[in-house]
Ligand SMILES: CC(C)(O)[C@@H](O)C(=O)O
């Protein structure tokens with residue numbers, strides 16, 4: 001049987017000093033020999049998705065103690081992408097994922113923790129913690145803070161549901177009055193929780209359910225709802241059970257790498273494609289797989305995107321539905337249930353709560369008779385409609401679920417939005433290692449698109465250019481030197497894509513970047529172009545006026561410039577070698593911390609993970 005890792009610092013005469021210190025943290029004689037669980041909390045007052053998490057660590061800790069474990073709370077950082085968005089602050093967002101993964105590793109290994117309960121929520125926190133769980137491969141349960149309620153606002157043209165993207169677009173829409181913009185600002189983000197659409201945070205918290213590492217309801221049950229408290233409590237019990245299975249019985253299926261294996265990644269990706277998740281999920285799934293040594297690649301994503309239909313449309317792809325509506329339709333178990341009915345799910349994958357994914361679906365998919373009242377009770381949880389920063393502060397219930405398979409928030413295969421899913425990978429001379437598109441947010445008329453390149457060397461220039469009217473219909477806006485190395489940090493281009501929308505150019509222009517997008521981005525917005533400009537990728541050779549052809553059905557993107565001309569441009573190009581972030585004519589102050597990041601990070605096609613020479 002594997003020894004408790006914590007025994008290293010809690011057993012034997014020579015550990016008297018370490019035990020003395022453990023005692024000083026509150027441990028008693030009878031605690032030595034119990035599993036020590038790191039309760040990894042990401043509470044911060046900077047981020048609405050985390051502002052309500054202050055007491056959650058202790059809530060989980062008390063349950064761990066009741067179940068027979070020792071709990072030690074620790075904290076990680078959390079960047080609010082929405083607040084960091086649109087300025088240099090965004091350079092720190094993706095790198096913060098590795099800081100989070102590393103800080104969990106540092107604490108867990110320095111103190112020989114036996115297991116993790118990860119209290120995550122926003123964009124980089126769930127992925128960073130998932131990376132750490134896979135890297136450490138010790139028992140782990142995930143419980144996130146939960147989604148924000150959608151905002152509601154009455155504007156001149158009627159009532160709207162609102163979120164932060166509605167506010168970004170409204171602020172630069174010349175048809176909106178200042179009074180309306182003020183209203184949007186005050187209504188868009190009414191409660192604590194991760195922003196209310198199928199944005200990155202929610203997408204990742206849904207995928208954690210499909211990977212088998214989080215409890216039912218994790219991705220969709222609102223942060224404000226009293227029912228969410230049970231998830232935190234149960235996480236405390238489940239982690240002690242997992243510790244027993246691994247440390248007492250040697251049952252390897254209790255470990256993250258056994259749960260989140262290749263098949264589980266296929267399940268997660270199938271869910272992602274069916275629900276039109278944020279394009280960032282691609283980056284994060286690749287990075288999590290990398291940490292767990294799972295050979296899951298862009299080619300697998302491409303294959304799955306042709307086999308899985310699009311079953312669920314949520315903001316930003318439609319203004320009609322937000323996460324609260326996904327929950328009412330039965331949440332992630334319901335979408336997995338639809339996929340399972342058509343044989344698209346590996347039912348035998350393990351989960352942290354049910355023996356198999358199949359059992360999870362049978363018990364929690366509200367369209368099955370095998371799902372009892374427990375499932376129905378969970379999924380009728382409704383928004384409270386009251387501004388608050390308090391977790392579990394309301395208990396409103398819908399009287400009925402949304403089980404409309406034709407027009408509802410989640411549909412069955414027969415009524416799918418499209419036969420092929422909401423996310424896809426495109427390849428071509430301008431992105432030989434691939435680029436990513438969320439088709440869920442693209443109108444069918446743009447599936448085959450040809451446009452003229454309008455090139456910007458930074459996100460800021462693009463924002464300015466779009467607002468100044470430099471972009472005309474039928475353009476492909478190219479924003480480059482914004483990749484993981486080139487930024488560095490691979491900024492999200494939510495402002496440029498939202499500005500295209502407010503300038504009413506979103507249905508006549510495409511956007512291509514080696515940077516990435518927010519989950520709030522819609523339109524023909526293609527990101528993660530790899531190789532990136534800073535590593536001499538072809539995207540760095542595009543010139544204003546070049547023609548670019550995009551075909552979603554053919555999964556292709558082509559720069560219509562001959563090989564000879566490209567070779568000529570390459571020869572004359574002022575390429576950077578080590579100072580990746582130095583795009584021509586771009587004044588950008590880059591801190592030492594970010595330069596260190598740029599020196600090791602790989603491009604997006606492998607998840608922007610850090611590669612060390614020894615791994616080459
Ligand atoms: C601020 C957002 C919408 O959360 C964004 O960062 C995302 O990636 O979805």
Ligand SMILES: [Mg+2]
Pocket residue numbers: 081123200280492517518519
């Ligand atoms: Mg983000």
